[in-house]
Amino acid sequence: MIRARPFRYLLGVSMLLGGCTSDVQSVMNPSSLQAVQIAEVAWFLFGFGTFVLVLVILTFLLAIRGSLRVRQAVARESTVIWLGIAFPAVTLTVLLVYGVWVTRSHLNLTDGGSTVSIEVVGEQWWWRVMYYAPAGPQIASANEIRIPVGSPVTLKLKAADVIHSFWVPSLGGKVDMIPGRTTQLQLTVNRPGVYRGQCAEYCGGPHALMAMDVIAMSSSDYAAWLERAATAPATPETDIGLHGRSIFLAAGCGACHTVRGTAAAGSVGPDLTHIGARRSVGIDTLPLTRENLMRFIVDGQHVKPGNLMPEFRILQPQQLEALAFYLLSLKAAD
Amino acid sequence: MPLVSRPRLIRTIRFILYGLIAIVLGGFLFAWSGLYSVAASRGHFALTNAILTFGMRNSVRTHALGIGAPQTYSDDLSALGAAHFHDGCAYCHGAPGVPTDPIAQSMLPSPPDLSTAVRDWRDRELFWIVKHGIKYTGMPAWVATQRDDEVWAIVAFLRRLPTLDAAAYRELALGGLSIRPQIGREIATTEDTSGAMSACARCHGADGRGPKSHLVPVLHGQPAEFLIAALEDFAAGRRASGIMQPVASGLSPAERERVARYYAGLARPGAPNRLENAAAVERGRELATRGDPNAKIPACRDCHSASALNVYPRLSEQHATYIVNRLRNWRKGVTSSSATDPIMAPIARSLNEQQIDDVAAYFASTSASASKENK
Numbered sequence: 053m054i055r056a057r058p059f060r061y062l063l064g065v066s067m068l069l070g071g072c073t074s075d076v077q078s079v080m081n082p083s084s085l086q087a088v089q090i091a092e093v094a095w096f097l098f099g100f101g102t103f104v105l106v107l108v109i110l111t112f113l114l115a116i117r118g119s120l121r122v123r124q125a126v127a128r129e130s131t132v133i134w135l136g137i138a139f140p141a142v143t144l145t146v147l148l149v150y151g152v153w154v155t156r157s158h159l160n161l162t163d164g165g166s167t168v169s170i171e172v173v174g175e176q177w178w179w180r181v182m183y184y185a186p187a188g189p190q191i192a193s194a195n196e197i198r199i200p201v202g203s204p205v206t207l208k209l210k211a212a213d214v215i216h217s218f219w220v221p222s223l224g225g226k227v228d229m230i231p232g233r234t235t236q237l238q239l240t241v242n243r244p245g246v247y248r249g250q251c252a253e254y255c256g257g258p259h260a261l262m263a264m265d266v267i268a269m270s271s272s273d274y275a276a277w278l279e280r281a282a283t284a285p286a287t288p289e290t291d292i293g294l295h296g297r298s299i300f301l302a303a304g305c306g307a308c309h310t311v312r313g314t315a316a317a318g319s320v321g322p323d324l325t326h327i328g329a330r331r332s333v334g335i336d337t338l339p340l341t342r343e344n345l346m347r348f349i350v351d352g353q354h355v356k357p358g359n360l361m362p363e364f365r366i367l368q369p370q371q372l373e374a375l376a377f378y379l380l381s382l383k384a385a386d
Numbered sequence: 387m388p389l390v391s392r393p394r395l396i397r398t399i400r401f402i403l404y405g406l407i408a409i410v411l412g413g414f415l416f417a418w419s420g421l422y423s424v425a426a427s428r429g430h431f432a433l434t435n436a437i438l439t440f441g442m443r444n445s446v447r448t449h450a451l452g453i454g455a456p457q458t459y460s461d462d463l464s465a466l467g468a469a470h471f472h473d474g475c476a477y478c479h480g481a482p483g484v485p486t487d488p489i490a491q492s493m494l495p496s497p498p499d500l501s502t503a504v505r506d507w508r509d510r511e512l513f514w515i516v517k518h519g520i521k522y523t524g525m526p527a528w529v530a531t532q533r534d535d536e537v538w539a540i541v542a543f544l545r546r547l548p549t550l551d552a553a554a555y556r557e558l559a560l561g562g563l564s565i566r567p568q569i570g571r572e573i574a575t576t577e578d579t580s581g582a583m584s585a586c587a588r589c590h591g592a593d594g595r596g597p598k599s600h601l602v603p604v605l606h607g608q609p610a611e612f613l614i615a616a617l618e619d620f621a622a623g624r625r626a627s628g629i630m631q632p633v634a635s636g637l638s639p640a641e642r643e644r645v646a647r648y649y650a651g652l653a654r655p656g657a658p659n660r661l662e663n664a665a666a667v668e669r670g671r672e673l674a675t676r677g678d679p680n681a682k683i684p685a686c687r688d689c690h691s692a693s694a695l696n697v698y699p700r701l702s703e704q705h706a707t708y709i710v711n712r713l714r715n716w717r718k719g720v721t722s723s724s725a726t727d728p729i730m731a732p733i734a735r736s737l738n739e740q741q742i743d744d745v746a747a748y749f750a751s752t753s754a755s756a757s758k759e760n761k
Contacts, residue, residue, distance in 0.1 A: 212680075302695045304729075307677060307684030318688070319679045360682065362729040366697045 077221050077248035083268075084223040085204075085240035089155045100147065111135070158225075158238065168205045168274075170197060174216030174229040176255060177262040177359060178322055183278065189312065191281045194322030196330055197266045200274035201244050207237045214256065220249035220266050228253060241268040257358030261337050280384035281326060284313030288381060296378025299371045303364060311382060321361060329383035345376045426494035442520060446511050449518075455509035459542030462707055465558055465599035467543030469589045470536070470629045472559035475500075478524075481559070483552025493524050504544045512541045530626035532720045535711060537628070539601070561588045561598035586633070586645060596655035600707035606652035609696035613646035619724040626720060654703045654753075663747055670748025673741055683736055686745060689729075697726060701749040709746035713737060 075081040082091040115126045125131060173180040183191040199205045209218050211229040218237065219226040227237045241247075251262035269277060288294050297314065300306065305324075306316025312325040327333075330340055337356045338344040349372060352361050367375065416422060430438065472481065478497040480486035490497055504512060517537045519527035528537055543558075550558065563585060568576070586592070589602045596604050605613060619625040620634035621642070637645065677685035688694070690701040701709065716734035721727075737745070 299695075301688075302693060304684070304689035304694060304698070307686075307688030318677065318684055320677065320682050320684050360732070362732065364729065366695070366725045366729075 079221045081222050083242050086224045093151050093154050167203050171208045173210045173212050175212040177258045179264045192323035195264045200271040201241050201268050204238050204240045209235045215253050216251050216255050217253035219252040220247050222247045226252050244268050258356050261356050283384050285382045292374050292377050296374035299375045326383050328380045342376045346372050450511040450514040453510035462599040462601045463539045463542040464546050466601045467539035468558040471543050482550050482555040501548045516540045529628035529631050532626045563587050600705040603708045605649040607654050610646045610650035611696035612699050617642040624723045666744045666747040667751045670744035673745050674748050702752040704749050706746040706750035713742045
């Protein structure tokens with residue numbers, strides 16, 4: 053048993069290091085103003101903590117191995133008062149003030165400085181995303197949050213059923229989503245890119261598969277995307293597309309899912325108005341391809357066990373293909 | 387001084403031991419020799435009969451102790467029970483105007499005439515017997531043991547049985563179905579001379595006539611695809627029903643398709659219970675058209691209206707009593723492995739009691755023709 057230990061340590065270390073290789077979901081790769089501040093405080097605290105640790109070890113060694121004079125000095129009451137009371141009191145106060153000062157932008161959320169406000173609702177087991185456009189229709193999406201780079205974005209965080217926690221490690225701290233309350237998170241992303249986030253509070257069954265992507269784009273790209281997202285997808289022109297739409301409506305998909313511009317107006321599940329433009333299917337479990345889409349519709353409980361979408365095994369193969377074709381066509385014309 | 391001397395005690399024990407071995411050996415030899423007659427024609431000795439009956443009665447009484455029987459039974463329940471009794475029970479037990487088949491009568495024990503025998507039993511005991519059957523007697527268990535609601539239908543009918551004469555029985559069990567007397571040649575050359583023993587119409591109605599019991603679904607105008615799938619699911623035991631499974635498994639695939647197409651082609655017999663409770667209907671309409679997103683309940687009409695896929699049933703003009711019973715069965719945990727069950731079961735289980743009543747009242751009050759216009 054004892055011989056197995058070095059192997060265990062090695063395994064542990066390799067697992068820790070494994071976390072460093074991916075930079076889409078890592079606190080080591082801060083990519084927003086807030087994440088940079090958190091990282092700065094973290095590194096400073098880590099460094100200072102190391103200094104204190106070295107100081108303690110040195111004092112400890114001197115207390116054991118030092119000459120009589122040194123040992124007497126360490127044991128003196130004034131040493132205990134200076135190093136044991138005054139030093140921690142002063143340094144902890146300084147660190148607290150420093151930490152609050154560096155992360156002061158996290159505290160002041162009520163100011164009107166934000167230009168963009170997005171609502172994110174944690175649901176079992178996906179993320180409902182709603183963009184508040186000043187005019188036009190409310191744009192809803194799922195599991196993908198698009199935000200502009202360079203300006204502060206306020207995320208209003210809610211929960212529909214149980215407590216979830218919103219955490220995109222590269223962009224900011226963890227914030228709980230609590231049923232009946234609205235919590236907030238402000239982000240100012242530095243550079244365009246895709247950042248992965250994960251539900252960080254156990255919320256039942258497929259909690260581990262409740263992930264999302266935050267896609268940061270330049271302000272002009274974001275504005276253009278928002279404009280495209282506000283449009284309803286065009287009516288299918290091909291026979292297979294029309295067939296797919298009729299299957300979508302007749303199979304009852306619209307009871308849970310919305311596609312703007314059609315009779316489908318359900319709000320139990322994710323809005324599918326522009327699903328064809330998304331990156332994933334099944335709440336970030338599979339990349340969005342035709343095969344994966346069809347697989348999720350008929351075999352979703354194997355892809356994401358416990359998810360609330362029933363398997364539609366009643367669909368005939370050609371119905372399923374038409375349905376997948378239609379869904380992939382749901383995106384704004386470029 | 388002990389009561390019995392030691393050598394005498396040893397002798398007694400030895401005697402008992404040898405006696406027991408002799409009995410076991412003798413019993414084995416008797417069974418092995420085949421001298422005992424298992425003939426049903428011979429009957430039991432009066433003493434054997436008394437012991438067996440004593441054991442059976444007490445077993446039923448003890449096992450039925452924990453069962454809570456309903457206070458009253460609805461006419462819907464006893465009409466459904468009568469229809470199944472005619473198909474499943476009357477062959478052995480007979481019924482008013484239906485003589486017991488002589489072959490069944492030659493069983494040992496011969497099946498009792500229930501119009502007198504039910505008086506000996508409490509409701510819960512009848513329930514237990516119908517559900518579990520009785521060993522060594524030929525009384526079978528209920529085909530679908532999940533469906534207690536169906537077993538209670540039989541009990542409800544059995545309670546009415548002693549009061550029925552032949553005409554009243556026919557009216558109840560045949561659901562008003564009039565059977566054309568067969569001519570001599572038909573009787574001589576066709577298999578079916580049973581007087582519509584298994585006709586769908588006894589329960590489900592036919593032509594312009596709907597089901598007699600409101601616990602039975604209206605099949606008129608349902609999509610043929612849905613009806614065929616339902617019959618196949620019943621026949622294969624994927625859907626649990628002690629009433630439908632024997633009927634469906636007796637039909638060939640071609641017959642299932644023909645009868646499905648027959649019902650699919652019929653017009654609805656008319657909304658049975660219109661606007662009994664306007665407030666409930668209104669709440670039901672809201673739920674059926676919008677769902678309840680907070681409770682994760684999708685709108686019923688997206689799958690159950692005339693424009694939906696043909697694998698889904700249409701619910702307009704369906705009996706409220708039937709809808710309530712079906713939804714409650716899901717809530718009680720009746721499971722099925724049909725293709726549509728994974729879709730409907732979680733929805734049914736998230737409805738509360740009031741929502742079940744409301745939505746059933748709404749669908750019962752809608753007319754099939756109006757819902758076609760709404761689509």
